[in-house]
Amino acid sequence: MDILGTLYDEVVGFLGISQALELLQAGDYSVFSTYDGVVSLIYPIIPLLLLLEFILGLVYKKPNTKVYKVNFLIYVFNRFIGRFIAIAMVTLIIGWLQPHAILQTKMTWYWFIYGYIVWEFGHFLYHYWGHKVRLFWCLHSTHHAPEQMNLSVTHAHFFLEAPYADAIRTTVCILLGVEPIMLFLIMFIDGTYGAFIHVGENIMKDGRMGFLNKIILTPSHHRVHHARNPLYMDTNFCNLLNIWDKVFGTYQDEQHDIEIEYGITRKMDSGNFLDVYFGEFIALFKDVAKAPGLKNKLLYIVMPPGWNHTGEHQTSKLVRGAYLKEQLAKE
DSSP states (O other): OOOHHHHHHHHHHHHHHHHHHHHHHHHHGGGSSSSSOOOOOTTHHHHHHHHHHHHHHHHTTTHHHHHHHHHHHHHHHHHSSSTTTHHHHHHHHHHHHGGOOOOOOSHHHHHHHHHHHHHHHHHHHHHHHHHHHHHHHHHHHHHOOOOOOOOOGOOOOOTTHHHHHHHHHHHHHHHTOOOOHHHOOOOOOOHHHHHTTOOOOOTOOOOGGGGGGGGGGOOOHHHHHBBOOOGGGGGGOOOSOTHHHHTTTTTOOOOOTOOOOOSSSSSTTTHHHHHHHHHHHHHHHHHOOOOOOOOHHHHHHSSSSTTTTTTOOOOOHHHHHHHHHHHHHHH
């Protein structure tokens, strides 16, 4: 019975309906007009869309079973070993750094806009470094390994990536004065939308979302981010407000004439859990082991993926630059 109870709790937790069930059992339906009630109704949206997406995949005969299988294994694995690390990291940083904030905000609409822009800056930094520093790429590559896009990709993360990401985002926000309650609200909104932008073509064929494609970051932009096409490499690092991609020159629209190729450039078996989860760490270890001298060994850890001590670099910046130069020559 304990096993069945645990399984039930895990299913309810995955679907995000535990809070809503508790409110329903209390019998006071007016609570759904409160903040907690609204949140309890929003949490299940992404898990239920994921199930719908999978069902539609079976109907359309595009189930992407390999992607779902590996991402499910990652979700289960992470539940056991990384459940509370990120929360503890955020709490520790808030208590440590808040006294040193350069200003203090309040829960007003204008400070909320400020807070969200600051949060997006922190997110940009974490995400950018996750692509440009080899060690951080080892943490982030699990998320880019799937060769198709669907909502299950939301759960494809190395267990230490969340603490690393939240450490950077929370540090930036707290030092720049984002009030903790506001920070948690932004985290909730951004986390929900950040899951949604992984929606696959079985639910949303065109991810541009009409005029919104010019205003915010849409599923189309995030599909570009997950692509390994030379034009699309290392672009669209933001999550909802793509202001910082435009500021730092990493913004890229989806092109109608370029079919997206998902996945990473390293040859790998995207249906193999161990290769998806640990493959980049193994590749880094091999490069460090064979590198001559301590300096080169350290450079493999901190330089971008594709850097080589021989000078024969294949970084995304060089690959994308060569592609753009080639396209310009054709015009």
